[in-house]
Amino acid sequence: MKAVILAAGRGSRMKGLTDDRPKCLVELNGRLLLDRQVAALRGAGCAAVAVVAGYRGDLLEGRGLSIFTNPRWAETNMVVSLTCAAPWLEAEPCLVSYGDIFYTAETARRLAATEADIAISYDPAWLALWSARFADPLSDAETFRLNPDGTVADIGRRPTGLHEVQGQYMGLLRFTSAGWARFAAHLDAVGPEAAAKLDMTSMLRALIAGGAAVRAVPAEGAWGEVDSATDLAFYEQRAD
Numbered sequence: 001m002k003a004v005i006l007a008a009g010r011g012s013r014m015k016g017l018t019d020d021r022p023k024c025l026v027e028l029n030g031r032l033l034l035d036r037q038v039a040a041l042r043g044a045g046c047a048a049v050a051v052v053a054g055y056r057g058d059l060l061e062g063r064g065l066s067i068f069t070n071p072r073w074a075e076t077n078m079v080v081s082l083t084c085a086a087p088w089l090e091a092e093p094c095l096v097s098y099g100d101i102f103y104t105a106e107t108a109r110r111l112a113a114t115e116a117d118i119a120i121s122y123d124p125a126w127l128a129l130w131s132a133r134f135a136d137p138l139s140d141a142e143t144f145r146l147n148p149d150g151t152v153a154d155i156g157r158r159p160t161g162l163h164e165v166q167g168q169y170m171g172l173l174r175f176t177s178a179g180w181a182r183f184a185a186h187l188d189a190v191g192p193e194a195a196a197k198l199d200m201t202s203m204l205r206a207l208i209a210g211g212a213a214v215r216a217v218p219a220e221g222a223w224g225e226v227d228s229a230t231d232l233a234f235y236e237q238r239a240d
Contacts, residue, residue: 001112002092003046004085005037005065007099008054008073013228022056024099026226029236033226036102038065043105044112046095050088052081072196079198083187089180098171102235104221111172116215117179118207120152123219126168133234141165142201152214156201167216169201170223182212 011023018026024034038049050066054073061067068084070076078098088094095112097103103121111121122144123129130137143157143164159165175183186207187195198206208214224235 001044001046001095002048002050002088003041003044003095003097003108004068004082004088005034005041005049005051005097005099006078006081007034007051007060008057008070008081008084009078009099010055010074011100014226014232015229017229017232018055020056021059022053022099023226024051025056025059026232028102028226028232033100033102034060034063037097037099040103040105040108041095041097044095044108046108046112050085051099052084054081076196077198078200079187079203080196083184083195086180086184089175090177093174093176094180096173096175098225100227101171101223101225103170103172103219103223106220107170107223108172110220111174111217114174114215114217116151116174116213117176117182118204118212119174119215119217120204121170121172121219122167122216123170123223124167126165127162129224130168133231138162138165141168144168146216150216152204152208152216154205155208155214156199156205167218169204170219171200171225173200179212182207186210 007022007024011018051060052068053060054070070081070084143154143159144167145154147153
């Protein structure tokens with residue numbers, strides 16, 4: 001199995017921390033986010049890891065990673081960045097990681113072990129983490145509801161209450177070649193202009209509405225998303 005890290009964006013909410021580097025090269029407790037991701041992915045059995053580069057992509061060279069490039073990184077999003085790695089996704093199962101998260105090898109291993117064509121990791125114990133990060137945890141949370149069979153029923157909307165949030169999507173996915181074909185077919189159907197505006201949860205929601213099954217795999221161990229300098233400070237105060 002291979003893995004792809006989406007690291008094309010600048011991460012403007014990180015303020016001066018990304019003036020000279022992509023967000024994945026920001027340090028958390030003295031260790032690069034990228035190094036944390038690569039270690040977890042390789043610990044899950046991904047022998048080959050690629051990064052989709054954009055902003056300051058030159059700094060991602062020479063790290064033992066394959067590199068795909070999103071030349072339109074400033075005007076597109078992670079969905080378009082992911083299409084830049086299509087040669088890998090078309091060929092075999094791949095884990096896909098956002099470039100601004102950290103997670104354990106066990107979480108990645110669990111996701112890698114699923115047989116579903118499209119699967120995502122999620123945190124069923126999200127409320128404790130969101131309550132520590134935000135005065136109102138629902139202010140940043142998104143809907144996440146499951147079907148009885150463990151597939152995703154709804155994702156990525158603004159929730160009206162806790163009853164609509166059974167967990168939180170983490171930014172860690174898995175595709176088989178068949179799952180990727182379905183993903184790519186939807187992008188072809190909506191066209192490049194609409195695709196450039198799609199965020200990942202909107203894309204997943206559209207696939208589900210079209211009949212695709214998206215398997216939800218619970219995380220194991222500490223994880224976090226580093227959206228801002230405030231987030232970075234928060235995680236640095238917690239146990240590594």
